[in-house]
Amino acid sequence: MMYGSQTExxxxxxxxKKENIDGEVIDFDEIYHFxxxxxxxxxxxxxxxxxxxxxxxxxxxxxxKHIYESxxxxxxxxxxxxxxxxxxxxxxxxxxxxxxxxxxxGTMMPFNIQGFQIIEYDPKSLSSITETKEKIIALIQNGxxxxxxxxxxxxxxxxxxxxxxxxxxxxxxxxxxxCMSHQKKICLVTxxxxxxxxxxxxxxxxxxxxxxxxxxxRSISSIIRYLGAKKSKAKQVIEDTIANEILDxxxxxxxxxxxxxxxxxxxxxxxxxxxxxxxHVASVIGQVGKGYTPVSDLGMCVRNALSEVDQPDLxxxxxxxxxxxxxxxxxxSGNLEEKAKxxxxxxxxxxxxxxQSNFEEVYFLTSTIKELQVxxxxxxxxxxxxxx
Numbered sequence: 001m002m003y004g005s006q007t008e009x010x011x012x013x014x015x016x017k018k019e020n021i022d023g024e025v026i027d028f029d030e031i032y033h034f035x036x037x038x039x040x041x042x043x044x045x046x047x048x049x050x051x052x053x054x055x056x057x058x059x060x061x062x063x064x065k066h067i068y069e070s071x072x073x074x075x076x077x078x079x080x081x082x083x084x085x086x087x088x089x090x091x092x093x094x095x096x097x098x099x100x101x102x103x104x105x106g107t108m109m110p111f112n113i114q115g116f117q118i119i120e121y122d123p124k125s126l127s128s129i130t131e132t133k134e135k136i137i138a139l140i141q142n143g144x145x146x147x148x149x150x151x152x153x154x155x156x157x158x159x160x161x162x163x164x165x166x167x168x169x170x171x172x173x174x175x176x177x178x179c180m181s182h183q184k185k186i187c188l189v190t191x192x193x194x195x196x197x198x199x200x201x202x203x204x205x206x207x208x209x210x211x212x213x214x215x216x217x218r219s220i221s222s223i224i225r226y227l228g229a230k231k232s233k234a235k236q237v238i239e240d241t242i243a244n245e246i247l248d249x250x251x252x253x254x255x256x257x258x259x260x261x262x263x264x265x266x267x268x269x270x271x272x273x274x275x276x277x278x279x280h281v282a283s284v285i286g287q288v289g290k291g292y293t294p295v296s297d298l299g300m301c302v303r304n305a306l307s308e309v310d311q312p313d314l315x316x317x318x319x320x321x322x323x324x325x326x327x328x329x330x331x332x333s334g335n336l337e338e339k340a341k342x343x344x345x346x347x348x349x350x351x352x353x354x355x356q357s358n359f360e361e362v363y364f365l366t367s368t369i370k371e372l373q374v375x376x377x378x379x380x381x382x383x384x385x386x387x388x
């Protein structure tokens with residue numbers, strides 16, 4: 001599994017040449033550059049050590065930030081350095097997983113960390129270095145996949161530390177081909193939807209009243225509405241193109257059934273982002289005093305959107321690709337893993353059952369590191385697809 005350049009591993013270890021407790025000189029820079037860093041970067045994960053932080057400001061504040069925010073930490077305890085154990089303690093206090101401990105073969109184990117899983121390496125043995133790299137790679141993969149607690153602090157105490165949402169700024173595509181038809185792909189695309197170009201259909205997760213969000217709301221609906229509108233030179237909306245088209249389709253109706261799909265043009269998005277159509281899917285239901293809740297069958301939202309493109313009136317549009325947001329997974333909406341799996345499985349099932357479908361690529365927008373990792377895990381575990 002490739003995790004993308006947004007995933008980071010912070011390495012906690014001494015720098016340069018240091019003596020261990022037995023007086024043996026160890027070149028930790030070599031251990032970092034020829035053992036740890038190559039293993040981490042094999043997975044397309046950014047690997048960084050404290051001396052590589054090229055940022056202005058108090059170094060400790062930057063160090064604490066990386067210790068807390070990095071998805072993975074690799075800690076070399078070989079020198080029994082107090083600073084290393086201090087930083088390891090901070091990591092264990094703040095982060096539940098994934099923290100990997102390594103040591104030079106023969107290093108004495110302090111009492112407080114006896115019983116921890118620790119990978120050994122022998123800098124004088126090429127086979128040992130190769131084996132250690134493989135073990136580090138395996139622990140990173142399993143750690144991200146399972147998110148199993150490896151912190152003794154979190155094992156004992158119910159520590160609640162707010163999970164900061166880590167948005168992905170860079171646009172990257174991770175493709176998986178269907179085993180039954182390599183022309184059909186499920187793709188994960190990262191970053192901001194406003195940076196995407198050339199996907200034929202954007203799916204708008206809408207409410208059953210088909211009322212688009214206001215321009216400055218934080219939602220896909222608001223982005224589509226604003227980007228699709230005609231604007232003045234001062235970027236003020238002068239024609240609410242897509243919202244007006246929905247109003248025309250609704251006529252006098254004020255409600256559609258859950259999972260209904262309405263198709264509109266893309267407005268200015270056709271010119272600026274090469275989008276041909278917008279599919280508005282009724283994926284949430286508004287309730288007075290409760291806000292919006294996802295419909296009970298999110299998979300049907302996906303199936304209905306995919307089947308819409310195969311309708312006769314859209315054949316001339318030659319729609320080949322479609323972009324779905326992770327509908328129903330917003331804040332307070334429930335289990336990300338469960339709902340993302342429902343959406344992805346529905347897309348795979350539809351393409352399997354409709355091999356003649358015009359769609360070639362079904363994209364899911366993963367805006368955060370957690371969303372990307374969850375969706376990658378879902379696809380890696382699905383026997384119907386393979387990494388492209």
